[in-house]
Amino acid sequence: MPSRKGRTTVRFGRAGRSREAAARAELAGEASAEAAYQAEHAEAEDSDPTPLRLTPGADLTAAAFFDVDNTMMQGASVFHFARGLAARKFFTTGDLVRFAFRQVKFRVSGEDLDDASDAREEALSFVAGRSVAQIVSLGEEIYDELMADKIYPGTLELARRHLDAGQRVWLVTATPVELAQIIGRRLGLTGALGTVAENEDGVYTGRLVGELLHGKAKAAAVRALAAREGLDLRRCTAYSDSVNDVPMLSVVGTAVAVNPDGQLRDVARRRHWQIHDYRSGRKAAKIGVPSVLGAGAVGGMIAAGFAVRRKMR
Incomplete structure (x- = not known):
């Protein structure tokens, strides 16, 4: 039987890990918000000298936030990106399978700090040394090839209703911010919040800023x-398919479950949140298992999708 001192040490260790995880989450959120803010306002300045806040009809204090994987898009966006990269021989199909398997193991066994650190290091070993411009260029191509036809019309219509009401709309996803911004632009949305990887002079260093944008x-x-x-977050709306996004859904005034997994459906019913399902019965059955990977495949699929490995070192 462990001593009282031993139990105290374990308890403090868990508390320390929890504080570290919370700090990484906050850092990741701040970095993502800054990237989204800068991208939005830089684009506004390039396209129209009129300040964004003076746009006629704009509702300045209300906005909408949409998860991407299985909410806005069928499947995991970064997995589609990975398929495009694999087709271009940036890495092998075996790599893709290995990343997916590692992520399933990570999800099932829990978010152990050491395992999470290993996953981050593996993910970013692929992107280190690649230019941001290259990733963006590839993302544009692969969106057209593999993602454009995966958008749920019903969810996109929800987003457009917010735009028509003068509200801004952001995607919120663990997908790399550069890819998330491409999807947002192609859908005519305001912008996107995504995972931020550090770069120096336009070249990725192989380090994340904070953490994956998840949970x-x-x-x-x-x-x-x-x-x-x-x-005013009380006037904002958030949409997601995954129980992992309950923290995001809980910070806004209106939460909506879209194509929800079973756990989120239960939460939505208990909390009287709206529920929309744009999947056919057949699609819903197919997506049920990937949803465990989907919004939850954030770490490993960032490895497969965001990262590209040199075939020759």
Whole structure:
């Protein structure tokens, strides 16, 4: 039987890991919000000298936030990106399978700090040394090839209703921010919050800023962007398919479950949240298992999708 001292050490260790995870989530959220804010306002300045906040009809304090994987898009966006990279011989199909298997193991066994660190290091070993411009160029091509026809029309219509009401709309996803911004632009949305990888002079260093934008990090990103944009979160709406996004759904005034997994459906019913399902019965059955990977495949699929490995070192 462990001593009292031993139990105290374990308890403090868990508390320390929890604090570290919370700090990484906050850092990831801040970095993502800053990237989204800078991209939005830089684009506004390039396209129209009129300040964004003076746009006629704009509702300045309300906005909408949409998860991507299995909410806005069928399947995992970064997995589609990975398929495109594999087709271009950036890595092998075996690599893709290995990343997916590692992520399933990570999800099932829990978010152990050491395992999470290993997963991050493996993910970013692929992107290190590659240019941001190259990733963006590839993302544009692969969106057209493999993602454009995966968008759920019903979810996109929800987003457009917010735009028609003068509200801004952001995607919120663990997908790399560069890819998330491409998807947002192609859909005519305001912008995107995504996982931020550090770069120096336009070249990726192989380090994440904080953490993957997942779970509590998404909530942190939404709060941080709201502070920058002057949004009233009580007037904002969030949409997701996954129970992992309950933290994000809980920080806004209106939460909506879209194509929900079983756990989120239960939460939505208990909390009287709206529920929309745009899948056919057949698609819903197919997506049921990938949803465990989908919004949850964030870490490993960032490895497969965001990262590209040199075939020759």
